[in-house]
Amino acid sequence: MKYLKRLLLPVLISLSIISGCAVDKSSVGGFNLISVSEEQQLGDKFAVEVEKQHKVIRDPEVQAYIDGVGKRLLTGVRKQDFPFTFQVVQDESVNAFAIPGGHTYVNTGLIKAASSETELAAVMAHEMNHVVARHSTRQMTQQYGYSLIVSLVLGGQSGELSKLAADLFGKAGGMYYSREMESQADYLGVETMYKAGYNPDGMVSFFKKLDAAEERQPNTIAKYFSSHPETIDRIKDIQKEIAQLPPKSWPPESNSQFNRIKVKVQKL
Numbered sequence: 020m021k022y023l024k025r026l027l028l029p030v031l032i033s034l035s036i037i038s039g040c041a042v043d044k045s046s047v048g049g050f051n052l053i054s055v056s057e058e059q060q061l062g063d064k065f066a067v068e069v070e071k072q073h074k075v076i077r078d079p080e081v082q083a084y085i086d087g088v089g090k091r092l093l094t095g096v097r098k099q100d101f102p103f104t105f106q107v108v109q110d111e112s113v114n115a116f117a118i119p120g121g122h123t124y125v126n127t128g129l130i131k132a133a134s135s136e137t138e139l140a141a142v143m144a145h146e147m148n149h150v151v152a153r154h155s156t157r158q159m160t161q162q163y164g165y166s167l168i169v170s171l172v173l174g175g176q177s178g179e180l181s182k183l184a185a186d187l188f189g190k191a192g193g194m195y196y197s198r199e200m201e202s203q204a205d206y207l208g209v210e211t212m213y214k215a216g217y218n219p220d221g222m223v224s225f226f227k228k229l230d231a232a233e234e235r236q237p238n239t240i241a242k243y244f245s246s247h248p249e250t251i252d253r254i255k256d257i258q259k260e261i262a263q264l265p266p267k268s269w270p271p272e273s274n275s276q277f278n279r280i281k282v283k284v285q286k287l
Contacts, residue, residue, distance in 0.1 A: 081283060
């Protein structure tokens with residue numbers, strides 16, 4: 020089997036380059052040179068580097084809360100190839116990010132900017148679905164090459180691993196996904212929220228808030244929200260997706276726990 024993979028690898032890479040990052044947003048499948056097992060190993064290695072570069076909040080109440088939101092969202096994902104983990108990191112930028120293998124990080128700035136748990140869950144659902152659809156390894160393979168990614172999995176080039184983690188997930192970096200991948204993460208995020216019992220309108224309200232903030236102060240929010248026309252288009256697409264879901268009556272949201280966590284985070 021390994022011989023066959025080596026034999027076919029040049030052909031597979033050529034097909035990957037030709038197809039680029041083509042994405043069918045309704046399907047979480049797709050061509051990926053990296054296996055699920057390799058992606059898990061890579062993600063675990065990246066997590067070590069990420070947690071060297073970001074201060075993880077160790078407060079038990081904050082940790083229990085973000086775990087609860089994450090696990091609730093997992094009840095609504097299409098599939099779960101990886102053992103997701105959830106942590107809050109000290110960073111004032113309005114952002115969250117998930118790395119290969121399901122390690123998901125929420126910035127303190129996001130908790131402060133969100134008005135409700137539903138808005139927080141919207142951004143987390145978007146990021147988690149990049150993992151569900153395995154966007155990271157598809158993007159990384161195309162950007163850096165299959166050989167480098169596999170060498171990192173096998174334990175080689177430790178310095179390169181640290182540098183790549185900083186470039187992709189560090190405070191000055193950020194994973195750039197194609198517009199199609201972002202659209203799919205929105206699409207799947209709406210579905211995840213709905214199935215997990217979160218009103219997906221929370222994604223609309225938060226994106227509108229970020230779009231308005233970007234208009235007032237350009238370049239102050241996460242990179243994937245920073246293109247004003249694109250953000251408007253994404254909001255419209257999200258609204259269309261929500262309109263196609265079965266009608267549902269959403270009860271008033273209780274945010275007592277979210278507000279308590281938000282106050283605690285504001286004091287950090």
